[in-house]
Amino acid sequence: MNLTDLSLKGERALIRVDFNVPLNEAREVTDDTRIRAALPTIQHVLAEGGSVVLMSHLGRPKGTDERYSLKHILPRLEALLGQSVKFASNCVEDVALDVTQSLKPGEIALLENLRFHPEEKAGDEFFAGQLAENGTVYINDAFGTAHRAHASTAVIAKFFPEDKAFGLLLAKEIDALEKVLAHPQAPLTAIIGGAKVSSKLGIIEHLIGRVDRLIVGGGMAYTFVQAQGGKIGDSLVESEMHAQALAILEKAQTTGTELLLPHDTLIADQFAADAATDVVTTENIPDGWMGLDIGPETTQRFVEAVLSSKTVLWNGPMGVFEMDAFAKGTNAVAEALAKATSEDDAFTLIGGGDSVAAINKAGLAERVSYVSTGGGAMLEYLEGKELPGIAAIRS
Numbered sequence: 001m002n003l004t005d006l007s008l009k010g011e012r013a014l015i016r017v018d019f020n021v022p023l024n025e026a027r028e029v030t031d032d033t034r035i036r037a038a039l040p041t042i043q044h045v046l047a048e049g050g051s052v053v054l055m056s057h058l059g060r061p062k063g064t065d066e067r068y069s070l071k072h073i074l075p076r077l078e079a080l081l082g083q084s085v086k087f088a089s090n091c092v093e094d095v096a097l098d099v100t101q102s103l104k105p106g107e108i109a110l111l112e113n114l115r116f117h118p119e120e121k122a123g124d125e126f127f128a129g130q131l132a133e134n135g136t137v138y139i140n141d142a143f144g145t146a147h148r149a150h151a152s153t154a155v156i157a158k159f160f161p162e163d164k165a166f167g168l169l170l171a172k173e174i175d176a177l178e179k180v181l182a183h184p185q186a187p188l189t190a191i192i193g194g195a196k197v198s199s200k201l202g203i204i205e206h207l208i209g210r211v212d213r214l215i216v217g218g219g220m221a222y223t224f225v226q227a228q229g230g231k232i233g234d235s236l237v238e239s240e241m242h243a244q245a246l247a248i249l250e251k252a253q254t255t256g257t258e259l260l261l262p263h264d265t266l267i268a269d270q271f272a273a274d275a276a277t278d279v280v281t282t283e284n285i286p287d288g289w290m291g292l293d294i295g296p297e298t299t300q301r302f303v304e305a306v307l308s309s310k311t312v313l314w315n316g317p318m319g320v321f322e323m324d325a326f327a328k329g330t331n332a333v334a335e336a337l338a339k340a341t342s343e344d345d346a347f348t349l350i351g352g353g354d355s356v357a358a359i360n361k362a363g364l365a366e367r368v369s370y371v372s373t374g375g376g377a378m379l380e381y382l383e384g385k386e387l388p389g390i391a392a393i394r395s
């Protein structure tokens, strides 16, 4: 169900947004990216002659907790929208209904933090029904929580069997992910990095056989190297994952996915920005040294792989990019994605907290096709799982 298929004139659109934004000590918004991302859907409803009721969670409060009140984000929301927003100090019952049921077309209300009620995370059906009374149509625009079967993200949809839709942001996220998983242009390359194999195992298993090339970099690569008998010194490793790593290598061979592991690696004698460094082949790392970035030959090979692809998915850094001394591999991959996008018309998708941080740090976020906003939700989508928030709208 697309937002543009929904008749909105005179309707009260109850929109699940993701306003889980960072706040400082003075409870001011320090990054309003998520609020700005929700504006197109809000403005669409208003332009179609409807009114808007916004609901979200903020932080992880245990019951009502003033520090996590959504009233803290009201000034920034009003400034971005250029209009006043009514605030309901509870998301259900008369306090909410008094505000929402008297809204006129063109007006906006914001409900208090959904997670002040434990029923939200529990996916309580009665609570979802109470929330539903705040609107006449339901729109889910919160990709970041789409992998949760909470009252406001999934359960509530059953109270709007006909009148429900994806918001514009959520629709864009799904579209970007489908361009990779469902109908990619070949060759399709996935680059998976970061610290642990265990946290990316589901993705790797789902992607093998689907992608033409799978590049594994970052700390997780050493588990693959050690599993094959290589010496990795003091590098990060999950020795208990050897069997899974070997199974992945074998599955790559049988399914025809080309699996690229780092051939050389930048090693350091300590985990510090000013450590002594050297470059060695990845299976010959001396004791007392650890691999903290991919080496120059590997970087070159990975860059070439990206530049010869028509679709690229990137999740997880190639090294400890937080320290400039070990950010070269990650930055080179980020630049290759930007170049593939602009020069070869490739579709490039980036997601997962640290790769998003890396692409922002490199100043290249505007030059790739899409940067996903939902960490956990994107990972589960890439693992091939059906996300409850998406299924609830589709069913």
Ligand code: AMP
Pocket (backbone or CB within 6 Å): 193, 194, 195, 196, 199, 217, 218, 219, 220, 236, 291, 292, 293, 315, 316, 317, 318, 319, 320, 321, 322, 352, 354
């Ligand atoms: P993840 O959350 O699993 O995507 O991992 C991201 C983290 O992995 C970042 O904080 C990186 O610094 C870290 N990382 C990447 N490569 C290495 C490495 N070779 N050794 C240690 N940590 C690494």
